[in-house]
Amino acid sequence: MNIYQALARTVAVDRKNRLIRHGNSLKLVGKGRSAFVFRIKSSNKVIKIFFPEFAHIAKEEMAIYRLLQNIPYYPTIYDAGANYIVIDYIEGLTLFECVAKGKIITPLHMKEIDYALELATEQGLNPSDIHLRNIFITKDGDIKIIDVARYRQQKTCVQWQHFKRAYEQLYRKQFFPKKIATSYLNGIAFLYKKGIIPTYRTN
Ligand SMILES: Nc1ncnc2c1ncn2[C@@H]1O[C@H](COP(=O)(O)OP(=O)(O)OP(=O)(O)O)[C@@H](O)[C@H]1O
Numbered sequence: 001m002n003i004y005q006a007l008a009r010t011v012a013v014d015r016k017n018r019l020i021r022h023g024n025s026l027k028l029v030g031k032g033r034s035a036f037v038f039r040i041k042s043s044n045k046v047i048k049i050f051f052p053e054f055a056h057i058a059k060e061e062m063a064i065y066r067l068l069q070n071i072p073y074y075p076t077i078y079d080a081g082a083n084y085i086v087i088d089y090i091e092g093l094t095l096f097e098c099v100a101k102g103k104i105i106t107p108l109h110m111k112e113i114d115y116a117l118e119l120a121t122e123q124g125l126n127p128s129d130i131h132l133r134n135i136f137i138t139k140d141g142d143i144k145i146i147d148v149a150r151y152r153q154q155k156t157c158v159q160w161q162h163f164k165r166a167y168e169q170l171y172r173k174q175f176f177p178k179k180i181a182t183s184y185l186n187g188i189a190f191l192y193k194k195g196i197i198p199t200y201r202t203n
């Protein structure tokens, strides 16, 4: 058994995918709809451990990261197993955290994200699930994109187009608050996903 496999085995979730325990060498840094993400202490890597019903995604996400390894906007992948992948730890803020904390997202950041997604498209991929918690601005001001598991799906993802529109039509305007409370942001995300914000419909 390799070290990452052993670390993955220290993590237990209950039937509702609530975290029950994890080993001392791991520090929880995030949770998504399909996984818990832990920083491996004293390293610059994270291990993303998928919930049991999403374990099969590990293999798919690893295969896609492999296609992106020459592009600096995506983390390096080190290992993958039955229910986990190991990638670079990204020190910075997701775009969601930027808005929640009032860290300015500049037009240059937006251009770079666009470029990073274009490079993935050039690899024959279809960037999908491009939401604010999957894009980071690092502490050095660089862009990193994570959570690439759905990049081989056929369906067109309009989320990034919508965010760009909202960025131009709202965020860049002087009147628009540059810092929005997390609870309010989650409320907007909820309404967006339900498809009930006019001109930002997903379906
Ligand atoms: N490499 C990383 N470095 C730092 N934090 C990370 C890293 N990977 C993930 N995270 C944190 O963990 C969260 C969940 O990770 P991820 O998006 O990979 O999970 P997911 O279950 O696939 O998400 P989703 O709900 O978008 O499908 C991220 O939004 C981010 O806050």
Ligand SMILES: [Mg+2]
Pocket: 032, 133, 134, 147
């Ligand atoms: Mg995610």
